[in-house]
Amino acid sequence: MELSLLRSLMNQEFYIDHRGSKCPDRLFSKDARKLKHTIDFAMNKYKRDVTPDEVEALFMANNPSMTTAQKHGYSSLFNTVKREQPMGSDVAQDVLSKLFQQVIGEDIANLGFDFVNGTEKSLRPLRDLLDKYNDNFLPEVKIEWDDISFDAIMAKQSVQMKWTFNIPEMARKVEGVNAGYLIEVGARPNTGKTSFHASMLVGPDGMARQGAKCVVLCNEESYDRVAFRYIQASTGFPKEKIQANIHEAKRIYQDVTKNVKIKDVSGEDMSWVETMCKSERPDIVVLDMGDKFASGTYSRPDEQLKANAIYARQIAKTYSCAVFYMSQLNAEAEGRQVLNQAMMEGSRTGKAAEADLMLLIGQPAQVEGVDEQATLRHINVVKNKVTGWHGMINCNLDYRTARFTA
Numbered sequence: 001m002e003l004s005l006l007r008s009l010m011n012q013e014f015y016i017d018h019r020g021s022k023c024p025d026r027l028f029s030k031d032a033r034k035l036k037h038t039i040d041f042a043m044n045k046y047k048r049d050v051t052p053d054e055v056e057a058l059f060m061a062n063n064p065s066m067t068t069a070q071k072h073g074y075s076s077l078f079n080t081v082k083r084e085q086p087m088g089s090d091v092a093q094d095v096l097s098k099l100f101q102q103v104i105g106e107d108i109a110n111l112g113f114d115f116v117n118g119t120e121k122s123l124r125p126l127r128d129l130l131d132k133y134n135d136n137f138l139p140e141v142k143i144e145w146d147d148i149s150f151d152a153i154m155a156k157q158s159v160q161m162k163w164t165f166n167i168p169e170m171a172r173k174v175e176g177v178n179a180g181y182l183i184e185v186g187a188r189p190n191t192g193k194t195s196f197h198a199s200m201l202v203g204p205d206g207m208a209r210q211g212a213k214c215v216v217l218c219n220e221e222s223y224d225r226v227a228f229r230y231i232q233a234s235t236g237f238p239k240e241k242i243q244a245n246i247h248e249a250k251r252i253y254q255d256v257t258k259n260v261k262i263k264d265v266s267g268e269d270m271s272w273v274e275t276m277c278k279s280e281r282p283d284i285v286v287l288d289m290g291d292k293f294a295s296g297t298y299s300r301p302d303e304q305l306k307a308n309a310i311y312a313r314q315i316a317k318t319y320s321c322a323v324f325y326m327s328q329l330n331a332e333a334e335g336r337q338v339l340n341q342a343m344m345e346g347s348r349t350g351k352a353a354e355a356d357l358m359l360l361i362g363q364p365a366q367v368e369g370v371d372e373q374a375t376l377r378h379i380n381v382v383k384n385k386v387t388g389w390h391g392m393i394n395c396n397l398d399y400r401t402a403r404f405t406a
Helices: 002-009 012-018 030-046 052-062 068-083 089-117 124-137 150-157 168-173 193-202 223-235 239-244 246-259 270-280 301-318 350-354 371-375
Strands: 182-187 214-218 260-264 284-288 322-328 357-362 376-384 391-398 403-405
Touching: 002 012, 002 030, 002 068, 002 089, 012 030, 012 089, 030 052, 030 068, 052 068, 089 124, 168 391, 182 193, 182 301, 182 350, 193 214, 193 223, 193 284, 193 322, 193 403, 214 223, 214 270, 223 239, 223 246, 223 260, 239 246, 246 260, 270 284, 270 301, 284 301, 301 322, 301 350, 371 376, 371 391
Parallel strands: 182 322, 182 357, 214 260, 214 284, 284 322
Antiparallel strands: 357 376, 376 391, 391 403
C-alpha cells in the first residue's frame, strides 16, 4: 500500500494537496521513506509530475556512496514501485488520511498516558501537537458546486408547481407545492383543519385527483372520522345524502381515493414517519397533528417542537415529498380573522422558521343569529417562499360536505 501511495505522490496535484505535515515521513517504512525524500526533492525542484524512472535516477545520483548490494536492493524496490498502479486520488486521499490519523492518534495516546502517569507534568505538549496539525485532522472533501449560471437559475424559476391548490384564489397567488416543501397549517380547534386537507386532496381538482400519491397520518381524531371527512369531500354529499345514495357515494369515493392512504398512528414519532416515507414513497404526507410526532428530551417544549419541524423538513427533502404539518393555534387566535406566526401553539418562531409555506386559518367571532358567520374562513398566508405573496384569502367551509370553496 505504501508503494502505491508513493506512486500517487508522483502526481504534482496530489502531492501539493498532501505534502508536509499531511504526509509525515513516519507513515512509511525506512526504505520507502528514502524514496519519498527523493520525490520531495523532485517536486520542489521541477514542480511537475515525475515518473518512477526519473525518481530512481535522482535517487541513485544523490546516493553515490551506496554499495553494490544496496544499489541492487533499491533497484529491486524501484522495479516493484514501477509495477504498482497509483491509487485513484480519492482512494489515496482516504488511505493517507486514515494512516495520518492512526499515527497522530498514537502520539496523542502516548502523551495522555505520560500525563496520567506523572512522567509529563503539563498538557502543553499535547496542545502543541494539536496546534501543529490543526486542520489536518479534518477529512478532505471534494465539493461539486451547484450550477449558478444564469440559464440554470432562470430554468429553476420557470418550474411550475407539481400539485396546485384547488381554491382558485390560492392557485393564483400561492400556486401550489412541490417535492421537498414543508407546509405548516395552523388553526384553532373546530375551525376545520381536517376538512381543509380533505378538501385540498380529494375535493374538486384536488391534489389526489391531479395524480398525487397521498398519505394521511392522524394521531388526534380516529382514522374512521378522518376518512368520513374524505368521503364527504370527495362526493360533495352531506351525511344524509351519502346514506341515501350508498352505491353512488361509494363509487365516487373509491375512484377518488385510489391515491389516498389513511392511518391512525397515535403514539408514533417522526422516525416512524421517515420509515414510512422510505417504504411508500408518497408525493404528499399530511401530519395531523404534526406536534404530536415530537419526541426526544429537551429543556424547553419549544425546542422540541422546533426539532420536530426540522425533522419533518428533512423528510420532505430526503424523500421528495410535500409535507403538510397541521398545528393548533393558541388562544390569542380565537375569533380572529387576521393571524400571525406568533400564534402558533407552543412555538412562536421555531416551527415557523422551517416552513416554506405557512397557512393560518381564522374565523370571525360568532354573532348570535348570524348563521353565515359560521361558514366564513380566512386563510392567512403569513410565510411564503413559493411565490412571495402574503395576505388573506377569504373562503367558505361547508361543514356538511367538508369542502372549502371560494
